[in-house]
Amino acid sequence: MSNLQGFFKQMESDDDINNVHDVGKDIWDLKFVMMEDNENKPKNKNYGVCAFWCLMMLLLVIAGLVFAIVYLTLIGPNMKAEEVQTGPVSTVCNNSACVSLSHSLLQTMDSSVKPCDDFYDYACGNWIKNTIVPDGRDQATTMYSDMDRQQDLRVLFEAPDKLDEPEAIKKARTFYDSCMDKETREANGIDVINGGVEGVFGGWPILESNPGGNFNADNFDMTTLMTGLFVHAGSTSIARATAKYYEDTEEFKLEISAGKFSTMPNIEYLVGNNYQKEQDALLDYVTNAALILGANPSIARQEMGAVVNLETKLAQAYLDNQPTPDNVMTVREMQAMYPDIDWTVFLTTLIPESVATITDDFKVVNVDGDYLTEAFRILSEEPARLLADWMLWLCYHDAMPYLNDEIRNNYYEFLAIVEGTPVREYYQDCVDLVHKLLPSATARLYADAYLPTESQSLIDGIAENIRTTLTDLIGKSSSFMVVSAKEAAKAAVKEAIISVGVPDYVRENGALNKSIWM
Structure with a gap:
């Protein structure tokens, strides 16, 4: 099949699939959605408000931390199988991936800035000062880049078919070969x-x-x-x-x-x-x-x-x-x-x-x-x-x-x-x-290579531990948070939606094969 004939094949559009579940983004993005009740926001502008927003920003930073852990321990090029923890989660992570991550996060922060004055500059100031946007790009990012993703998928598409792979993945490789x-x-x-x-x-x-x-x-x-x-x-x-x-x-x-x-x-x-x-x-x-x-x-x-x-x-x-x-x-x-x-x-x-x-x-x-x-x-x-x-x-x-x-x-x-x-x-x-x-099909191929089911479960547990820890921290912050700010912060943490990896149907061969149009 020519690489162009796919343009004239009947298909269930990517819009149809992504509208129900945005598989393409779920596979390499960590989504942290915070839902706030405007009526619960504090009216007085004081350090309770500052603490509330700092905690909210902290939630976002921790979301990035979870994503970085996913990358460094599961996707990073230096990953070692023995470093993936499968037993009870320790209170302190001290393997090579966590040490490297901690160092990189500290390098991005500007500790000369007070977090309640400018939390964004406090958390990201040194990274902004020291980062140069590459030629031909309009932005730079600390996250897993499009070029990294494309290179990883190229390797997966160009790999030989496996006997136990679903038909959807084999057709994705055929389509890639035709395009090339x-x-x-x-x-x-x-x-x-x-x-x-x-x-x-x-x-x-x-x-x-x-x-x-x-x-x-x-x-x-x-x-x-x-x-x-x-x-x-x-x-x-x-x-x-x-x-x-x-x-x-x-x-x-x-x-x-x-x-x-x-x-x-x-x-x-x-x-x-x-x-x-x-x-x-x-x-x-x-x-x-x-x-x-x-x-x-x-x-x-x-x-x-x-x-x-x-x-x-x-x-x-x-x-x-x-x-x-x-x-x-x-x-x-x-x-x-x-x-x-x-x-x-x-x-x-x-x-x-x-x-x-x-x-x-x-x-x-x-x-x-x-x-x-x-x-x-x-x-x-x-x-x-x-x-x-x-x-x-x-x-x-x-x-x-x-x-x-x-x-x-x-x-x-x-x-x-x-x-x-x-x-x-x-x-x-x-x-x-x-x-x-x-x-x-692309999501399944990627998940099989970089996010096995047991690893996804482990990350889900880490995310829930973060939620529990944040809730406990908010509860112990009575000395500097007003009651309304504390309750709003707890509600935001409780309602945060965490989505890591792929939906279940992508891992089920029958459902996956039915989702493609070729």
């Missing part, structure tokens, strides 16, 4: 994607009668193209839906929000007066891409310029309208408000029946309702040819890193100007693609 097949990519990549666009989506108008073109405006239907792009390419240009479970009402609701409507990584570059260089780079990029894919040179710049103008209008509409997170309505009301889309068909396509059954009375949260109202007004004034040019261009744009070197270099030249992003090694793009399309 440079010879096929150079020879057939553009033909494959153009053939898919013409055969499945009705053709990209700008290609006219060339392969991938042959668009017929009379056959254009926005709902059909929206759903088709999502099913076959995971593209959501106009709107996207996220399934979330609301514990207060014990029901699923769909959050409807703006789709990925722009090529520009930062949409403020589209509308700002001080970003002419970025705007020129965008027009050059989209025009050159269209030419490489087979567009007529006499119309390419003008027609892709119209696409950029449409993206600019949508960007301005998005920036002008605030989110409405409490805007609950039914699918029937959505249909009446935005009649250009068959919302029942669209949402049924986005959300698997195993998650929710879409009916007219199904409740949705229209997070970007004001934007969508303006966006549909803008789209209603544009011809079908431009709408198809725009929607299909966003699909092509997502595929740029996986095509031939000419079009890939054009893509990274654009990113270098607007983001300072250097050309990535090809394996990095392939690792990210497999993780995006097969997050559950």
Whole structure:
């Protein structure tokens, strides 16, 4: 199978899977979510308040500590099996990983700063002073980096299959190998994607009668193209839906929000007066891409310029309208408000029946309702040819890193100007693609290598010990904490949600195999 044919296979999108359980992030992130009751916050500004916030910050620091322990003892390159403790948890950790971690944490702190004056500077001051952001990156982090993750996954993807591995992992490796097949990519990549666009989506108008073109405006239907792009390419240009479970009402609701409507990584570059260089780079990029894919040179710049103008209008509409997170309505009301889309068909396509059954009375949260109202007004004034040019261009744009070197270099030249992003090694793009399309299989592969079940249980125990210890410390702090601050702190510690590792279904072969689309 070519590395590009996956773009035109029917799939349960990564959005569908991640909306229920964000597997991809759970595998290398420690989530510490603090829920506070605003009514319980102390009103007087004194050292009790300071102590409360210090304890809250301490909770976050300890969350980082747990993550670091996971990394140093389970994932770090120098891990030794005999250092993983399986017996009762000692009150003092003095193995090499803990000593190294303690030293590194002390190196990041600035003890000359009083924690109640600036806790962040106290905890991180020396790290900020001594850290240089690497070239080509816009940030630095103390955590396990994307490059580290990509390199680890590369090793796992390139390893031989094991007899007892689930089929999902074997298919993930096959997909990775296909993505890394440079010879096929150079020879057939553009033909494959153009053939898919013409055969499945009705053709990209700008290609006219060339392969991938042959668009017929009379056959254009926005709902059909929206759903088709999502099913076959995971593209959501106009709107996207996220399934979330609301514990207060014990029901699923769909959050409807703006789709990925722009090529520009930062949409403020589209509308700002001080970003002419970025705007020129965008027009050059989209025009050159269209030419490489087979567009007529006499119309390419003008027609892709119209696409950029449409993206600019949508960007301005998005920036002008605030989110409405409490805007609950039914699918029937959505249909009446935005009649250009068959919302029942669209949402049924986005959300698997195993998650929710879409009916007219199904409740949705229209997070970007004001934007969508303006966006549909803008789209209603544009011809079908431009709408198809725009929607299909966003699909092509997502595929740029996986095509031939000419079009890939054009893509990274654009990113270098607007983001300072250097050309990535090809394996990095392939690792990210497999993780995006097969997050559950990637998570299982990673967990088997770096987070066995017994280690995950051990970490869960450490986290709960931290919760108990914090609660005891708060209870003994009567000399400097007011009662309301103490109770609020205890409540925050009790309600903190700790999520480490992967959900159970990822470790179950049958359920895992059913979660993939290939």
